[in-house]
Structures are given as structure tokens and as C-alpha cells.
Amino acid sequence: MSGRFVVVGAGTMGLGIAYVAAGAGYAVELVEVDPARGAEAVRRLGELWDRGVQRGKLTEEAATANRARVTLRAGLVEVAEGADVIVEAVPERLDLKRGVLREAESRRPVLLGSNTSSIPIAELAAGLDRPADFVGLHFFNPVWAMALLEVVVGPATAPQTTEAAVALAARLGKDPVVVRDMPGFATSRLGVTLGLEAIRMVADQVASPADIDKAMVLGYRHPIGPLELTDLVGLDVRLDIARTLQAAYGDRFAPPPLLVEMVAAGKLGKKSGQGFYTWKDGRKK
Ligand code: NAD
Secondary structure (H helix, E strand, O other), X not given: OOOEEEEEOOOHHHHHHHHHHHHOOOEEEEEOOOHHXXXXXXXXXXXXXXXXXXXXXXXXXXXXXXXXXXXEEOOHHHOOOOOOXXXXXXXXXXHHHHHHHHHHHHOOOOEEEEOOOOOOHHHHHOOOOOHHHEEEEEEOOOOOOOOEEEEEEOOXXXXXXXXXXXXXXXXXXXXXXXXXXXXXXXXXXXXXXHHHHHHHHHHOOOOOHHHHHHHHHHXXXXXXXXXXXXXXXXXXXXXXXXXXXXXXXXXXXXOOHHHHHHHHOOOOEHHHOEOOOEEEOOEEO
16 A cells, blocks of 8 residues: 655644554655644654554554654645645634645645534635545544544535545545535534533533433443533633534524633633543543
8 A cells, every 4th residue: 555645734633644644554744834743743653653562453563664654844845746635634723724725735636635623614625726626534533543534525525536535534444424514514513512511401500510421421322421522622622613603503502601611710621630520640530
């Protein structure tokens, strides 16, 4: 297996996408503007593959081969034309993503993707010359552990681009769903609905956060409760998504006052140490 796979942005998601792409045999170019973050991402990838070897999931040779497949680039100007795939995973800002996608398009990839979790594909495609080749490739965190790839089809996305995205999912070991370009796609729209209602239930003192979560885990076989998931995603991130969905669909997505208050108080979930649960050293107390 060969091919060239370019990932733009070596943050949480870019790192994960690079991990699965290298594991699938692609020559991966990881483009990162912040040199410290780029170096850290390469170090972390090596660490992940070392851990894979220790756990017996990967041979030493495979780990070495994966490591050798990843090249760090300081900018898209360093990327040669004609890659099979370019996926952007830069921060969730329309202007930034549009600029990155235009530059990525100038490198003439076969498939151009965005890992956006909330921005409409149509809006991202607005400045592109070849929007037919552009598609949403919404991976989930951590990318190596999450099977789902949400393929988001914009109004200008060509059918063969969607087919290529579905084939890419298979090569990366992911299981795709194909979703029309609507705010919140499939996952955020449903997931946030549950999370917001759970937060309203905390405010109504229906039960403790732990018991609300337990009800969904034991009663509905969810792997994790909606409040713990909100802590993992980040309360600020969920608040932003709720506001985006409120603007699109109306007040059924209005953020509960408790969520707004917690974010204002710096209670952002796992990353701040406090959300619906208290977190220490990356673990729920
Ligand atoms: P992040 O902040 O961890 O990483 C973004 C990286 O992009 C940073 O390292 C930043 O330095 C780099 N960057 C910024 N501008 C750049 C440029 N012009 N060229 C190259 N690199 C640049 O962000 P993240 O959490 O990885 O999120 C990235 C995208 O993935 C967002 O669109 C987000 O909505 C989406 N997403 C995130 C998650 C998640 O759980 N974190 C899940 C699904 C989708």
C-alpha cells in the first residue's frame, strides 16, 4: 500500500489522523505552523507506536516503518502537488479554515477534506475552485480508537468524491456514515441534544450527575453517560456547538443556564479539572 496523505494541523485530531494514515501505509506529511507543536506531535506518535509494541499490538518493524512514513512540514508550500488526500485539522474558525483549504487546493490533491465538527461544508467550499473534490471527513477523538468516520457531503461534492471518502474510510480501518451537510451533521446534533437535556436535569435536581449518567449506561447501554462525555469534550466546546445549533434550528438547542454559568466559572470539564465531575491527573475522581 502506498500513496501520499497530507494532514494540516498537528493538534489533537491531526496527530490522530496522521497515526491511522501511517498505519494504513500512506506516506504522511504532517503540516504544522507551530514548530514546538509539530515536534511534540512527532514525539507523541513515536510514543504511541512504542506503546503498541509493548502491548503486543504491533511488531517492532511495523512501528519503525510507521515512524519512517511521517514527515513534518512547516507549511503547505513545502508540500508537493498531487497528494492522494489532504485533510485539514486546524482550529474551528471559518476564516482560518478557508485560507488553509484554498492553499491546500493549490497543491492539487485528488481528495480534499475538512475535519470540521460544526462548520457547514458549503461555507468552507465557498472559496474553492474545485468544490466537487471537497468533502467533510469528520474523525472522532481519539482517532485510533474511534471507529466512526462521518463523511459530510456538501451541495457541490461530486458523487465520486463521496465514494472516494467511503473507500478511504475502509483503508483507514474506519466505518463511515454518509451525512448531508446540515448543522451538527448526525453526531453533534443527536449527541448535543442528549447532553443539553442531561444538564437541564442536573439543574432540575432530577438526580446526581453520576446517577443521570448511570441511567444511560445501564438503562440504554451507552458506553459513557452524557455528562461525563460533556466533561471529556469540554463544556466550552459543547456550549459553542449548542449556540451554532440554536442559530440553525431554534431554541430547542438553547444552552441551559447551568452550562453557561459553568463555562463562565472556568469549569470546562476534564481539561480544567472540574466539570460535572472532578478530574485529577486525567482521571475522574
Ligand atoms: P488543536 O487546537 O488541538 O490543533 C490545531 C492545530 O492546528 C494546532 O497545532 C495549530 O498550531 C495548528 N494550525 C493552526 N493554523 C495552522 C495552519 N495554517 N497550518 C498548519 N497548522 C495550523 O485542534 P483539534 O482539537 O485537533 O481540532 C482540529 C479540528 O478538528 C477542528 O476543526 C475541530 O472542530 C475538529 N474536531 C475536533 C475534535 C476533538 O475532539 N478535539 C473532534 C472532531 C473534530
